[in-house]
Amino acid sequence: MPEPLLELRDVTQVYRSGTRAFLALKDVHLTLAEGEFVVLLGPSGCGKSTLLRIATGLQKPTSGVVLYRGEPLRGVNPRATIVFQTFALFPWLTVLENVEVAAAARGLPPAERRRRALEMLDRVGLDGFEEAYPRELSGGMRQKVGFARAMVVEPELLCLDEPFSSLDALSAAALRGELLELWHSGKISTKAILMVTHNIEEAVFLGDRLLLMEKDPGRIVAEVRVPLAPPRRHQTGEFRAVVDEVYALLAGETQPEPVELGSAPGEPGRVRALPDVPVASLAGLVEALAATPGGRHDLYKLAGDLHVDSDHLLRSVEALELLGFVTVAKGDIALTPLGGTFAGAGILARKEIFAARLRRLPIVRWLLELLEAAEGGRLRGEVVARALELQFPQKEAEKQFKVIVDWGRYAELFAYDDATDALYLETATRATT
Numbered sequence: 538m539p540e541p542l543l544e545l546r547d548v549t550q551v552y553r554s555g556t557r558a559f560l561a562l563k564d565v566h567l568t569l570a571e572g573e574f575v576v577l578l579g580p581s582g583c584g585k586s587t588l589l590r591i592a593t594g595l596q597k598p599t600s601g602v603v604l605y606r607g608e609p610l611r612g613v614n615p616r617a618t619i620v621f622q623t624f625a626l627f628p629w630l631t632v633l634e635n636v637e638v639a640a641a642a643r644g645l646p647p648a649e650r651r652r653r654a655l656e657m658l659d660r661v662g663l664d665g666f667e668e669a670y671p672r673e674l675s676g677g678m679r680q681k682v683g684f685a686r687a688m689v690v691e692p693e694l695l696c697l698d699e700p701f702s703s704l705d706a707l708s709a710a711a712l713r714g715e716l717l718e719l720w721h722s723g724k725i726s727t728k729a730i731l732m733v734t735h736n737i738e739e740a741v742f743l744g745d746r747l748l749l750m751e752k753d754p755g756r757i758v759a760e761v762r763v764p765l766a767p768p769r770r771h772q773t774g775e776f777r778a779v780v781d782e783v784y785a786l787l788a789g790e791t792q793p794e795p796v797e798l799g800s801a802p803g804e805p806g807r808v809r810a811l812p813d814v815p816v817a818s819l820a821g822l823v824e825a826l827a828a829t830p831g832g833r834h835d836l837y838k839l840a841g842d843l844h845v846d847s848d849h850l851l852r853s854v855e856a857l858e859l860l861g862f863v864t865v866a867k868g869d870i871a872l873t874p875l876g877g878t879f880a881g882a883g884i885l886a887r888k889e890i891f892a893a894r895l896r897r898l899p900i901v902r903w904l905l906e907l908l909e910a911a912e913g914g915r916l917r918g919e920v921v922a923r924a925l926e927l928q929f930p931q932k933e934a935e936k937q938f939k940v941i942v943d944w945g946r947y948a949e950l951f952a953y954d955d956a957t958d959a960l961y962l963e964t965a966t967r968a969t970t
């Protein structure tokens with residue numbers, strides 16, 4: 538076993554407000570060995586950020602022990618750095634100066650600061666932008682400066698709090714690649730990485746070990762090892778298998794898929810129709826559930842609280858159940874960790890989660906296969922609508938077409954041009970490699 542760099546034992550964090558005490562973390566055990574990239578995944582409010590702050594010594598837990606290289610951590614750990622979702626750069630300093638300032642905090646002499654800052658900027662791909670000011674850079678480039686600033690300190694423990702979630706898909710993919718290259722090159726002094734994300738694909742792409750968390754109280758409930766050697770590729774069967782495992786754990790799946798999801802059109806068995814609800818109202822309901830205190834909600838009371846008619850609510854709930862975002866038992870509804878993760882995720886991670894869940898629905902798979910087989914990945918919507926009429930009564934077939942298009946568009950699995958009735962595979966904008 539490599540030496541543990543960081544160890545959390547029985548860490549509990551209680552936040553008090555007035556007379557109420559809130560268990561943000563309960564009995565958390567976590568070991569981070571040298572050479573490990575560990576990812577924390579879980580719904581909003583399960584204590585991920587709290588855990589990062591405790592791991593770096595920015596916060597002392599209510600109880601429990603934090604050991605760094607076997608020694609109890611006292612105060613802020615000078616060997617650790619956190620990169621946040623949006624990195625605040627000094628707007629009046631150039632890119633180079635922003636990185637140099639961080640190096641200065643380590644007490645390096647000026648010439649050495651400059652040398653290291655230049656080297657780090659080069660490594661994150663900002664060569665040529667040294668004299669630019671933050672306002673002249675794109676969001677992706679600014680985040681790269683943030684990474685350079687964190688790395689120039691040469692942290693042994695690098696903590697990342699959703700570092701890619703505010704970036705567009707292409708910049709996020711590029712920066713993930715650069716981070717991995719730095720990490721695997723062994724040219725940096727970072728010995729372990731602990732990252733928080735809501736993005737499941739990102740977690741499987743980067744992590745050696747994923748820790749799944751739940752809330753109320755915040756705790757680690759499962760661990761998934763990712764036994765994939767670099768370079769990892771999103772579309773390979775082994776990658777998808779790990780992604781599926783994580784989704785199943787987060788959605789709390791217990792039923793075999795064919796029982797739960799039905800068959801695809803043209804196959805024997807029942808084709809399960811998608812509930813007729815727009816994606817926007819699904820997302821709205823997940824957010825409302827995440828924002829309401831308490832784990833379970835009475836369905837009928839919820840209809841009143843949210844001012845929606847119960848028929849619409851029941852269809853939404855059926856859709857969310859199908860997606861694994863909620864569970865329903867005895868008239869009560871509760872978000873699954875996957876639903877909570879979706880609620881806390883940014884737009885891109887939401888689309889990824891939604892896409893992954895849609896891809897497992899037989900009717901969506903069927904449509905994707907039709908499109909893949911079609912010339913140029915393109916079909917007239919009418920052709921699909923006709924095929925659906927073989928499965929459903931005409932009115933229902935129309936609804937199904939509308940719902941699949943709405944959901945699939947949101948997930949960016951395919952696009953639909955209303956004007957030309959063209960349905961086509963969305964490949965150009967997906968940044969997965």
Ligand code: ADP
Binds near residue numbers: 553
């Ligand atoms: P996550 O990063 O998983 O969203 P956080 O660690 O930010 O979770 O928060 C966990 C829970 O603790 C949330 O319910 C949050 O509202 C609460 N919390 C976080 N920081 C504080 C604080 N300083 N005081 C009171 N409650 C807090």
